[in-house]
Amino acid sequence: MDLAQAQALWDPHPGWLNTASYGLPPRPAFEDLQRVLTDWRTGRTDWKPWDTATDRARTAFATLTGVAATDVAVGATVSQMLSPLAACLPPGARVVAATEEFTSNLFPWAASADLHTAPLDHLAEAIDSRTRVVAFSLVQSADGRQAPLQDILTAARDHDTLVVADATQACGWLPVQAAHFDILVCAAYKWLMAPRGATYGYLSARARRHMRPIAANWYAGADPGGSFYGPPLRLAEGARAFDLSPAWFSQIGAAGSIDLLNRIGVTTVHAHNTALAARFLTALDQPPTGSAIVTVEAPDARRRLEAAGIRTAVRAGKIRASFHLYTTVDDVDRAVEALTR
Numbered sequence: 001m002d003l004a005q006a007q008a009l010w011d012p013h014p015g016w017l018n019t020a021s022y023g024l025p026p027r028p029a030f031e032d033l034q035r036v037l038t039d040w041r042t043g044r045t046d047w048k049p050w051d052t053a054t055d056r057a058r059t060a061f062a063t064l065t066g067v068a069a070t071d072v073a074v075g076a077t078v079s080q081m082l083s084p085l086a087a088c089l090p091p092g093a094r095v096v097a098a099t100e101e102f103t104s105n106l107f108p109w110a111a112s113a114d115l116h117t118a119p120l121d122h123l124a125e126a127i128d129s130r131t132r133v134v135a136f137s138l139v140q141s142a143d144g145r146q147a148p149l150q151d152i153l154t155a156a157r158d159h160d161t162l163v164v165a166d167a168t169q170a171c172g173w174l175p176v177q178a179a180h181f182d183i184l185v186c187a188a189y190k191w192l193m194a195p196r197g198a199t200y201g202y203l204s205a206r207a208r209r210h211m212r213p214i215a216a217n218w219y220a221g222a223d224p225g226g227s228f229y230g231p232p233l234r235l236a237e238g239a240r241a242f243d244l245s246p247a248w249f250s251q252i253g254a255a256g257s258i259d260l261l262n263r264i265g266v267t268t269v270h271a272h273n274t275a276l277a278a279r280f281l282t283a284l285d286q287p288p289t290g291s292a293i294v295t296v297e298a299p300d301a302r303r304r305l306e307a308a309g310i311r312t313a314v315r316a317g318k319i320r321a322s323f324h325l326y327t328t329v330d331d332v333d334r335a336v337e338a339l340t341r
């Protein structure tokens with residue numbers, strides 16, 4: 001499917017430059033969800049047909065990130081997906097994370113381990129032989145900066161440190177190979193354009209050896225349908241042992257959106273998004289950054305954008321604008337005009 005065909009599947013109200021807050025669903029996924037919501041409202045079906053979306057979404061996420069579906073767990077939020085590692089680290093374990101990090105990849109470590117933070121650009125230097133885990137986002141939520149990946153991966157390999165990457169602001173526009181990391185976690189309600197409530201985690205076999213399924217439940221059972229009642233504990237092999245019982249409606253929206261992303265191709269989305277971000281920055285006399293999330297400072301920016309109907313976010317006093325496959329040149333030019341007029 002080419003980009004123009006894909007774009008016809010979205011109906012954004014002009015001026016949505018805020019996918020870093022939440023992404024907009026494609027029409028087919030939205031319509032699937034409406035059908036199921038009607039079934040729910042009227043009790044027309046069993047829940048089991050809804051549940052098939054969960055494995056579809058898991059498989060689509062595995063395809064998107066180049067790993068086996070047996071290494072992908074489904075859950076609800078980033079912090080929840082990280083907790084079975086954070087809570088099971090030995091007492092006093094040293095974890096290193098970026099100071100600027102979104103707290104869902106910071107608080108789980110702070111709550112359970114000896115957390116040290118360092119600025120993202122110096123994260124690699126903070127990894128030493130005592131460091132059990134290094135945690136960071138591939139793309140920073142506040143300003144779209146990309147992590148210095150090679151430095152971090154090299155330092156982690158040298159010190160036998162587990163690498164935990166949050167790809168919430170990356171998967172869906174930036175090509176990502178999950179197998180470069182021990183854990184890669186992604187909330188699906190932004191660039192994967194799902195309803196909130198679906199999160200996927202690539203949990204490598206190496207990482208799983210350090211984790212306990214602290215939220216073990218029937219759905220994580222080897223045979224979920226045979227795990228409703230009674231002992232013994234009988235969990236699935238692989239990452240599925242860390243599944244949460246799924247938020248059905250979120251999984252239905254996620255399955256349709258991630259499938260579609262795979263058909264369009266992330267490299268196509270990457271080219272489109274970064275070209276729009278570059279157009280925006282260049283028009284404002286700033287150098288392109290290669291990210292789909294950018295920040296700008298301009299006098300009275302927030303009021304001017306709001307008056308022009310452009311929806312962005314404000315982070316650390318700057319305007320954060322983000323560009324996805326349904327963003328148009330017209331959206332960008334309207335924002336530039338509002339800021340420069």
Ligand SMILES: Cc1ncc(COP(=O)(O)O)c(C=O)c1O
Pocket residue numbers: 020076077078079080102104105137139140141166168169187199
């Ligand atoms: C980098 C990053 N990670 C995670 C999240 C959301 O985390 P959670 O799913 O724990 O709410 C966000 C939301 O803005 C984010 O930007």
